Amino acid sequence: MGYWRFVLRRLLQSAPTFALITVLIFLLVRLLPGDPASAMLGDRATDEAVARINASLGTDLPIASQFLRFLGRLLSGDLGQSQALHVPVTELIGERMPVTLLLAAYAMVLATLISIPLAFLMALYRDRPLDIALRGAFQLGLSMPTFYLGLLFLTVLGAHLRIFPVGGLGRGPVGILYHLFLPALTLALGLAAVITRSLRAAILEVLQADYIDFARAKGLSERVVLGRHVLRNALISTVTLFGINLGQLIGGAVITETVFSLPGVGRLLIDAIFGRDYPVIEGLTMCFAVLVSIIFIVTDLFQAWLDPRVYR
Amino acid sequence: MTENLLEVHGLRTEYRSDGRRFTAVDGIDFTVGPGEILGLVGESGSGKSATLRSILGLIKPPGRVEGRILWRGRDIHGLAPSALQRVRGAEIAMIFQDPMTALNPVLTVGQQIRESLAAHTDLSASDRQRRAIELLDLVGIPAAASRLDDYPYQFSGGIRQRAMIAIALAAKPALLLADEPTTALDVTIQDQIIKLIQRLAAELRMSVILVTHDLGVVAESCDRVAVMYAGRIVETAPVATLFRSPRHAYTLGLLQSMPVGRSPRTPLPFIPGAPPRPGDSLNGCAFAARCAFVGDECRHGRPETRHVGLDHMTLCRRAEALPAALEPA
Amino acid sequence: MTVDTVDRRPNRLQPPLIFGTAILTLMLITALLPQFVAPYDPTRFDYHATLAPPSLAHLFGTDMYGRDILSRILWATRIDLQIAVFSTVGPVIVGTLIGTLVGYYGGFADIVLNRLVDVVVTFPFLVLVIGIIAILGPGLTNLYIAIGLVDWVFFARLARAEILVQRRLDYAHAARGLGYGPARIIFRHLLPNAIGPIITYWMTDMALAILLGSSLGYLGLGAQPPLAEWGALIADGKNFMATAWWITVFPGIAIVVAGFGFSLAGDGVADLLRRRE
Numbered sequence: 001m002g003y004w005r006f007v008l009r010r011l012l013q014s015a016p017t018f019a020l021i022t023v024l025i026f027l028l029v030r031l032l033p034g035d036p037a038s039a040m041l042g043d044r045a046t047d048e049a050v051a052r053i054n055a056s057l058g059t060d061l062p063i064a065s066q067f068l069r070f071l072g073r074l075l076s077g078d079l080g081q082s083q084a085l086h087v088p089v090t091e092l093i094g095e096r097m098p099v100t101l102l103l104a105a106y107a108m109v110l111a112t113l114i115s116i117p118l119a120f121l122m123a124l125y126r127d128r129p130l131d132i133a134l135r136g137a138f139q140l141g142l143s144m145p146t147f148y149l150g151l152l153f154l155t156v157l158g159a160h161l162r163i164f165p166v167g168g169l170g171r172g173p174v175g176i177l178y179h180l181f182l183p184a185l186t187l188a189l190g191l192a193a194v195i196t197r198s199l200r201a202a203i204l205e206v207l208q209a210d211y212i213d214f215a216r217a218k219g220l221s222e223r224v225v226l227g228r229h230v231l232r233n234a235l236i237s238t239v240t241l242f243g244i245n246l247g248q249l250i251g252g253a254v255i256t257e258t259v260f261s262l263p264g265v266g267r268l269l270i271d272a273i274f275g276r277d278y279p280v281i282e283g284l285t286m287c288f289a290v291l292v293s294i295i296f297i298v299t300d301l302f303q304a305w306l307d308p309r310v311y312r
Numbered sequence: 313m314t315e316n317l318l319e320v321h322g323l324r325t326e327y328r329s330d331g332r333r334f335t336a337v338d339g340i341d342f343t344v345g346p347g348e349i350l351g352l353v354g355e356s357g358s359g360k361s362a363t364l365r366s367i368l369g370l371i372k373p374p375g376r377v378e379g380r381i382l383w384r385g386r387d388i389h390g391l392a393p394s395a396l397q398r399v400r401g402a403e404i405a406m407i408f409q410d411p412m413t414a415l416n417p418v419l420t421v422g423q424q425i426r427e428s429l430a431a432h433t434d435l436s437a438s439d440r441q442r443r444a445i446e447l448l449d450l451v452g453i454p455a456a457a458s459r460l461d462d463y464p465y466q467f468s469g470g471i472r473q474r475a476m477i478a479i480a481l482a483a484k485p486a487l488l489l490a491d492e493p494t495t496a497l498d499v500t501i502q503d504q505i506i507k508l509i510q511r512l513a514a515e516l517r518m519s520v521i522l523v524t525h526d527l528g529v530v531a532e533s534c535d536r537v538a539v540m541y542a543g544r545i546v547e548t549a550p551v552a553t554l555f556r557s558p559r560h561a562y563t564l565g566l567l568q569s570m571p572v573g574r575s576p577r578t579p580l581p582f583i584p585g586a587p588p589r590p591g592d593s594l595n596g597c598a599f600a601a602r603c604a605f606v607g608d609e610c611r612h613g614r615p616e617t618r619h620v621g622l623d624h625m626t627l628c629r630r631a632e633a634l635p636a637a638l639e640p641a
Numbered sequence: 642m643t644v645d646t647v648d649r650r651p652n653r654l655q656p657p658l659i660f661g662t663a664i665l666t667l668m669l670i671t672a673l674l675p676q677f678v679a680p681y682d683p684t685r686f687d688y689h690a691t692l693a694p695p696s697l698a699h700l701f702g703t704d705m706y707g708r709d710i711l712s713r714i715l716w717a718t719r720i721d722l723q724i725a726v727f728s729t730v731g732p733v734i735v736g737t738l739i740g741t742l743v744g745y746y747g748g749f750a751d752i753v754l755n756r757l758v759d760v761v762v763t764f765p766f767l768v769l770v771i772g773i774i775a776i777l778g779p780g781l782t783n784l785y786i787a788i789g790l791v792d793w794v795f796f797a798r799l800a801r802a803e804i805l806v807q808r809r810l811d812y813a814h815a816a817r818g819l820g821y822g823p824a825r826i827i828f829r830h831l832l833p834n835a836i837g838p839i840i841t842y843w844m845t846d847m848a849l850a851i852l853l854g855s856s857l858g859y860l861g862l863g864a865q866p867p868l869a870e871w872g873a874l875i876a877d878g879k880n881f882m883a884t885a886w887w888i889t890v891f892p893g894i895a896i897v898v899a900g901f902g903f904s905l906a907g908d909g910v911a912d913l914l915r916r917r918e
Contacts (some may be wrong), residue, residue, distance in 0.1 A: 020760045029776065103732040137803025146858045148875060148893040155889075210413040217489075218367050218428045218689045219401030219480065222393060228427070232418055240670050242764065251765025255856055269768070270860060273775040288768045296763065307418050308463045 006304055014297055016271040017182035021201035026070050029282055030063065079283035084275040094267060097287070098251050099169070100264035107187035107249060108182055114192040119234075120226065126204060131243045138193040146252045150186040157182060167261050183260040187252050191245050198241050202234035209233070236307045243299025247292040314619045315385075316343040317487060318367070318404075325359070325366045336362035339379070341617070346485065349513055349520045351530035351551070353566070354540035355587055360523040361409075363540075364489040368406055369396050395624045402432040405485035408493035409474035410496040415464040422460030422464035422477045425482050432483035447478040451508060462620035468528070473509065481512065488512075490576070494529065506533050527570055529564050531555060539563050542588050542598035549624040557636060559620045560628040564635075597629070605633045646802065658909025664902030672719040681709035683869055692885045702887035714895050717869040721899060722865075724781070724854035724870075725847040728788035733843050735789075736796025740854040742803030745827055753853060754797060761794045770853065771862065779862045782859040787851060799842055803835035833849070835897060843905030848900040855896050871896050 024100075061069070073080065075105035078091035122131045158166035206212065207230060215229045254266030261267075265284055272280035304310040323338035337359040344350050352360050361610035368378045368390070381389040388399055401629050416424060425444040429435055435443060441460075448456035451474040464472055473493060480488065490509060494502035510533050511635065522534060531539050531551060538548045549558040558564045565583040585602035588594060596611040597603070603610065607630050614625040628634070680700075687707030695702045698775050700709035710796045743750045761769070773787035807813060808831065855872030857863035865871035871892040878888025 008384050017759050017763060020756060021763060024760060028772065061800065100775065104556075115712060123343040135897060140901060143848065143852070143897045143904060144893070145856050145859075145872070147856055147872070147897055148813050148889075148896060151879060151889055152883060152893070155886065159883045203550055210408055210410065213365070214406070214414045214476075214479075215416065216370060217400055217406040218431065219397045219399070219483070220427060220431050224431070226428065229416055233416070236418070247763070248765050248767070251767030252773065254765075255860065256766060258860060261347055269771065273771065273862070276775075281772060285764070285768060285772045288765055291761050292765060309417060309465055 002308075003304065006069060006310070007301055008299060010300055010304075014293055020292070021066075022071070022074065022286070025282060025285050025289070026067055028279060028285075030066070033143075045257060050132055050215040057308065059101050074286075079286070080274075080279035082277055084272070084280075089279050092268060092280060092281060093287055096263060096265040096268050099262055100250070100257065100266060102176070103180055103184055103262065103264060104188065104246070104249055105258070106177070107191065107253075108183035108246060108253045110184055110188035111195060114188065114230070115195040115199055118192075119196045119203055120231075122196070122200045123203035135197075138197060139190055141193040141255065144190075146190060147184060147255045150183065150256055151191065153182045153186055154181055179261075183256045183262060185298065186248055187256050190252065191242075191249055194243055194245050195238060198304050199234055199238045202237050206230050206233045232265070232306055239299055239303045243296050246295050246299070248286055250291060250295075278296070316382075317348075317384060318344040319380075320363075320367070321380040321382070321383040323363065323381065324364045324377070325371055326376045326459060327371075328374040328376075333541055337364050337366060340543075340545045342538050342545060342548060344521060347513070347517050347519055348536060348551075349510070349522060349534045350525045350539060351520055351534035353525065353527060353530055353537060355525060357587065358540040358590075359543040360525075360540055361491050362543075364406060364491050364521065364523060367489060368400055368404060369641070372494070375497075400517050401428055401480075401485065401583075402483040403485055403487065404487045405480040405483070406489040406491065407473075407476050407480045407493050409492040411469070411476045412496070412540065415476055417464055420461050420463055421467075421479070424479050425460075428482035429446070442459075443482070444478060447482060448475070450481070450512070451475070451478040452590075453478070469497050470504060473505050477505075477512070478507065480514070481518075484516065484517065487521070490520055490522045492523055492525070494524070494526075495507055501521075502529075509533070515615060516522045527566060539566070542594070544598065544627060546628065547624075549621070553621065553624055559624065559626040559631040559632065560599075561605045561634060562599045562628075563600075564597040565604075597627070606629050607633070645764035648840065651918040655909055655912055657905045658913060661902050661905030661907070661909050663723050664898060667905055668718055668722055668899060671715050672722040675716045675719055676703050679709075679712035679715040681712040683708060683712040684708075684867065692881065692888075694857070694885070695887055702885065704885075704888050705881065709786060710874075712869065713869045713874055715891050715904065717871050717897075718895070719764025720864055720868055720870040721854060721896075722848065723797045724784065725850045725899075725903070728785045728850045729792065729843060729846050731785075731789045732773060732792035732846075733839070737832075737836075737839055739793070740797035740802075740831055741804050741827060745808065745823065745831070752800075756865060758794055758798045764791075766791065767853065767856070771857070771860075774857065774862050783862050784854060784857060784863050787879070788853065796839065796842070796844070797898065799839055800835065803838055804831055807831045807835050820913055823886035838911075841907050841911040841914065844910060846905050848903035849905070849906070850901050851896060851903070873898075 052125055079093070081087070082092055082151045085092065108306060118134060122136055153164075154166055157163045163177050165183045168179055184207065192221050212225065212229055215225045221228075256262070256270055256272055257264040257266035265287070268280065269284050271277075272284065319570050320343070321341050323337055324335065325335045327336055340359075340363065342350070352363065354360050362632060363372070365371055365386075365459075367381055369377075369389070371377050377389060379389065380387050383403065386488075388396065389397070407423055415421070419427075422441075422444050426440045429440040429443055433440075444460055445457045448459060453459060453471055453474050459467075464475070467475060473496075477493075494505050495511065495556060506529055509522070512518065522529070522620070534551050536548065536550050537554050538545045539554075539560065540546070541558065541562050547554065547563045549552060549559070550556075554563065555567065558567055565581075569583065570582045572582060583602055588598055596613060597615050599607075600606050600610040609629050610626060615629055617625050617627060618631065620626050620631050675683075685708065687703065689705050689707065690699065691705055693699055693703040693707070699709050699711065702715065703709055704713070739754070742766050748774040761918030770784075770787045773790060774783055775785035776787060804827075812829060813826065816830050821830075845908045851871075854863050855870065855875070857868040859876045861873075861876065864873050868875065874892035875889045878892075879884065881888050
């Protein structure tokens with residue numbers, strides 16, 4: 001019905017954004033100073049070596065035809081060859097992406113499990129010691145860089161207390177979840193700090209609404225009032241923020257994977273940067289942008305599902 | 313007269329803001345009989361809504377409620393949450409001023425009825441669905457079955473208020489607290505809603521406390537009326553008695569400022585001044601500063617309830633100085 | 642009648658602002674005059690005291706070359722404060738200007754800006770900055786350029802929204818009615834009223850810049866050795882975490898304190914502006 005029409009409209013709306021992303025990435029690599037060939041070969045490159053690289057990258061063609069070639073390859077799902085590893089970029093990304101996606105999803109679940117109960121606790125015990133202490137902790141947490149938090153976890157919980165493994169992926173679902181727990185928690189805490197703060201404020205606002213008084217006046221249990229009436233309305237404003245921060249979380253994964261030595265796309269990106277592997281950088285950036293766009297779309301659809309007034 | 317359904321004794325409700333306390337309800341007593349419609353009249357800020365909210369325990373800390381609220385002889389003030397939940401909705405229901413803000417915007421009307429039924433009855437899911445349709449039908453919503461899955465924003469103002477009444481009545485309460493149910497509506501719709509409440513009260517043998525600032529509504533629909541001013545009930549009487557011979561200067565002023573029965577283009581009398589603000593400390597009658605009949609005795613001490621006729625009570629110490637009956641204008 | 646929940650505390654300086662300003666002032670003094678604050682030369686090797694734990698001689702211990710950690714952290718304040726300021730100052734000015742003009746004139750520019758905002762928020766900020774640095778090459782200057790290329794969009798979005806609000810207010814109509822030119826209306830009337838949230842966001846943004854700068858420093862993409870920068874200091878010590886925790890732990894605390902200072906100051910300023918209204 002109305003909802004599915006909204007879904008379609010939202011999908012169509014994202015088309016120009018995808019187009020712009022493509023153009024932007026293409027231009028970014030080509031228009032910024034420092035061309036790939038000499039960057040790869042260093043200062044002492046011979047002219048024919050530069051020409052060879054340029055020919056293999058297609059950077060000797062006029063910019064318009066370069067763009068057409070880029071677009072054509074993109075549409076056929078070809079992101080080019082890694083200059084350093086000599087394998088298709090799609091293959092590299094395909095190998096590494098599951099780890100990153102799992103890590104991000106894991107962190108998302110943890111962040112949700114942390115923020116919803118805490119936001120309720122803080123809102124219901126507003127301005128009491130618990131609320132004030134948690135607010136201070138989150139404020140501090142927001143000033144803590146991901147890599148530092150990760151290193152602390154790794155050292156204290158991993159190396160010293162030996163509660164968690166310090167590396168590797170583990171085997172089987174339980175093993176993987178166990179091995180990924182610390183990196184996921186590292187990512188989740190930053191997200192949880194932002195979400196909890198926003199959700200707490202939203203809950204406080206919703207608690208003042210007439211419809212909450214009406215729900216109580218109907219004789220609903222406090223569990224139903226909070227879990228159904230308050231949570232759903234409070235989530236509406238928080239979901240968008242959640243989506244935006246989830247996008248940033250993908251960025252945070254780059255750092256977390258480096259700190260915890262996980263074989264995800266984040267590490268791949270850093271390696272590609274130091275190795276000047278332009279096709280890989282281009283392909284990965286594209287992948288990240290698409291991933292985040294999908295997250296935004298899902299977020300909007302979820303928000304519309306929560307709040308029917310969005311699509312009518 | 314049979315035993316009272318609801319008896320309120322010495323109800324005091326305080327709000328707190330900025331570390332200062334505001335007395336919204338300042339020690340009031342009243343009763344509601346079975347099947348009776350009691351009008352609660354007063355200006356905004358006189359404590360009408362706070363009275364209703366206090367009855368159902370909806371005053372949130374740091375607000376505070378004192379006094380006894382006897383429901384069928386049992387004090388429901390300060391009940392444990394689970395016990396209070398069995399009274400709310402099932403025995404005493406409440407509807408609010410603005411159906412737009414009082415209905416949850418993200419739940420369908422059907423969901424909001426069914427959750428009440430789930431909380432108070434043992435009906436199966438399909439029976440709850442059937443009952444929900446009956447309820448929408450009962451409050452006069454056309455094509456009831458097709459509107460269950462609509463969201464509140466999809467209704468017009470009047471239908472929305474009907475839907476709220478249907479939700480409130482889901483568990484067949486014996487008393488309905490109606491907090492200015494017509495204020496947010498178009499004038500043309502107001503009358504329909506009042507008629508609906510009257511009809512439902514009669515059909516379901518339900519008592520009603522109808523809060524309003526509109527004496528016309530009271531005259532049309534209520535059995536008895538209590539007039540509130542600055543957190544106190546200043547006068548209580550059967551509707552006919554109150555309209556014929558008010559025994560409080562404030563009531564008299566209210567009645568005189570009604571446009572009904574006056575010839576067009578004559579200026580309406582009004583009560584000069586403004587009611588005391590919550591938090592103002594008062595000595596004597598709260599209305600003294602605005603009263604045309606004020607005497608020295610009015611300026612000191614707290615006025616006490618006086619019986620001035622059958623079922624007729626007033627706080628006015630100069631009741632005898634008022635005109636014996638309101639002249640038809 | 643509803644419960645009044647608006648907080649109306651009297652108008653006085655709030656602890657967050659005082660505390661935040663104090664932190665930032667101390668940072669500024671340290672950044673300007675590290676040689677007077679730091680107990681040692683941060684680059685001096687001391688092979689008699691390598692990896693020394695915190696002691697009275699070296700409050701925060703020493704690193705693998707015997708360099709004094711405290712002195713290195715204090716000297717690094719200069720770099721990290723630079724990152725906070727240099728990488729945001731351009732975006733604030735350019736972004737505010739563009740956003741203001743777009744907000745005032747609207748039209749096609751408005752559509753373009755909105756699309757651009759959509760696209761930029763689609764990239765994880767960090768990935769975009771890393772991507773640009775990948776092309777420009779690692780280093781502080783390139784870090785400023787990379788952040789600047791992306792960051793102005795956020796200020797433009799904010800300024801545009803603020804100007805749109807201000808434009809609709811009565812005084813703006815009055816100024817137009819008086820026949821003032823657009824430049825006078827924008828810079829004398831609209832912008833001064835819209836600047837509050839922009840300054841508040843700038844504070845937050847500087848905190849973010851420090852987090853980002855130190856993250857890139859940690860990855861080796863930001864400040865290059867021998868420059869002492871907090872993130873790079875942490876990276877120096879990461880292989881010694883199990884044996885010499887002090888090399889990594891203390892620079893991290895410096896980052897947290899700096900970020901905390903900026904966000905407190907930001908909150909304080911926001912609070913002050915709210916109360917002024």
